[in-house]
Amino acid sequence: MNKILIALISVALVTGCTGKQTPKDTHDHEAHEACQSHDDHDHAAEGHNHEAEGHDHERENLDHQHEGKAGHPAGEIVFTKEQAAETDFALHKVEPTTFYEVIPASGQILAAQGDEATVVATVSGVVSFSSKKLSEGASVSRGENLFYISSKNIAEGDYTARTRAAFAQAKAAYERAEELVKDKIISQSEYEQAKLNYQNAKTAQEAVANKTTAKGTGVGAPIGGFIKNIAVSEGQFVEVGQLLATISQNRRLKLKAEVSQRYHGALPTISSANFKTSYDDKTYSLKDLGGRLVSVGKASDGASAYIPVTFEFDNKGGIVSGSFVEVFLISSPKPNTLTVPVTALIEEQGNYSVFVQIDEDGYRKQEVKLGASDGKNIQILAGLEPGDNVVSRGAYRVKMASFSGAIPHGHQH
Incomplete structure (x- = not known):
């Protein structure tokens, strides 16, 4: 009988702890205490697991804070x-340091006075280039042939031949006038006119005499430097005196800044300038280029709302004449900046x-x-x-x- 009672208590104990319904008479104080003891043990174990989980979070956060190179704090x-x-x-x-008030402006790089020369046609005819490499930016020497002009097969005839014939005729007329004026057969004014015609024909003849080749009359560079622009195309007909090209020595350049009228009062304080090119995004300082202020306009020209300010400087390389630039005009000093x-x-x-x-x-x-x-x-x-x-x-x-x-x-x- 005792063995049967013990077995029933054990079953009730297990069933009650698992939450299943048991007969009322199987519940007693011992079972309740056993279940409570079992519950407490499970909660303790669960609490232990939460502690371990919290410990893992702290370790993970610590690892995150120290990620990267050792010795460097987070955010560095x-x-x-x-x-x-x-x-x-x-x-x-x-x-x-001492900084300077800055007046913003737009501007253009121009050739300085005396640093450019034009090449013009010495005869009329069809122009051809002396070399296939002749182009804007090419380096040329003084006296170097740049173009040839041929007047063959045109309605007016060969200019060189006509010039030679005109010279011979003017020379003969001048020599005859010298004899006639001695005998007072012609007037002094007629003699002077014959002399003038001879001198003009001689000048024209000398201009082409030593420059005529099978390609035509050569036209040379009046100065050494760089070809700034070519005004004609190969095969084009040109007249005497027509512009063929412009040559720049490119040693001195001008910076012409256009300043808004709102800065008129600050113009007397301008001493120098920096400028930034668009083609190489480089900023140049006139102080480093031997620059100097040339002139400051007193007012606009009426057609523009801007006042011109002009500088001159050495071209120490890479600055393109004719290019447009962003200008920073240097004005009054500002210490402790x-x-x-x-x-x-x-x-x-x-x-x-x-x-x-x-x-x-x-x-x-x-x-x-x-x-x-x-x-x-x-x-x-x-x-x-x-x-x-x-x-x-x-x-x-x-x-x-x-x-x-x-x-x-x-x-x-």
């Missing part, structure tokens, strides 16, 4: 010395930033507020402090390095 952009050595990289230390090179700026949707060095291989992105620019440097109104080291060359490489370190992390339960 790592750009090593080895990476910097592989590109055009430089730093600029921000210090108060913070500036950075324009190459330090990174533009993103109208906002500008620079990269500031915070340790040997670490940088942070810093947004800045900008002031005036002289084409090479730009005023910083806010965002930087004296002593900051800013990336002045290679900023976009640092920007790319910031992208390579921004790897998102997710976690799923």
Whole structure:
């Protein structure tokens, strides 16, 4: 009987703990205590698992914080010395300096006075080029034949032959007049006219006498330099005196800036200028090119709303005469100004930033507020402090390095 009672209690205990319905008379105090003991054990185990899970989350967060190169805090952009050595990289230390008020303008590069010469046709006829390589920008020497002009097979006849015949006729008439005037058979004025005709014919003959070839009469360069432009095409008929080409020595150039009338009051303060070309996106300083201010217009010419300001400078290479440029006129000094090179700026949707060095291989992105620019440097109104080291060359490489370190992390339960 005792064995049967013990068996029934055991069944009730198991059934009650699993939540199944049991007869009422099978529940007793011992069963309740056993179930409670079993429940407590399960909750303790579950609590232990939550603790372990919480511990794993903390470890994961810690791992995320320390991802990347050791020794660099989260948010720092790592750009090593080895990476910097592989590109055009430089730093600029921000210090108060003297900046200058800048007047923006548009302008054009022109040849300086005396540095250009024109090539004109010495005879009438059909023009041909002396070389297939003859083109704008080509280098030429003084006296070098650039064109040949042939007057054969045209209605007016061979110009060279006609010039030679005219000279012979004028010479004969002049020699005869010399004899007649001695005997007072002709007047002094008739003699002077014959003499003038002879001199003109002689000049025309000498102009072609030593330059006539099988190709025609050669036309040479009056100065050495570069061909600025060619005004005719091969096979074109030209008249005596017609423009064939322009040659520039290209040693001195002019910068003509067109300044808005709103800056009229500041014109007397202008001392120099920088200009930026469109074909190579390079900024030049007249200070570095031996430039000088030539003239400042007193007013516009009436047809334009702009006032001309002209500079002259040495062409030390690469500057194209006739090109249009962006001009930064240098005006009054502004001491104790913070500036950075324009190459330090990174533009993103109208906002500008620079990269500031915070340790040997670490940088942070810093947004800045900008002031005036002289084409090479730009005023910083806010965002930087004296002593900051800013990336002045290679900023976009640092920007790319910031992208390579921004790897998102997710976690799923």
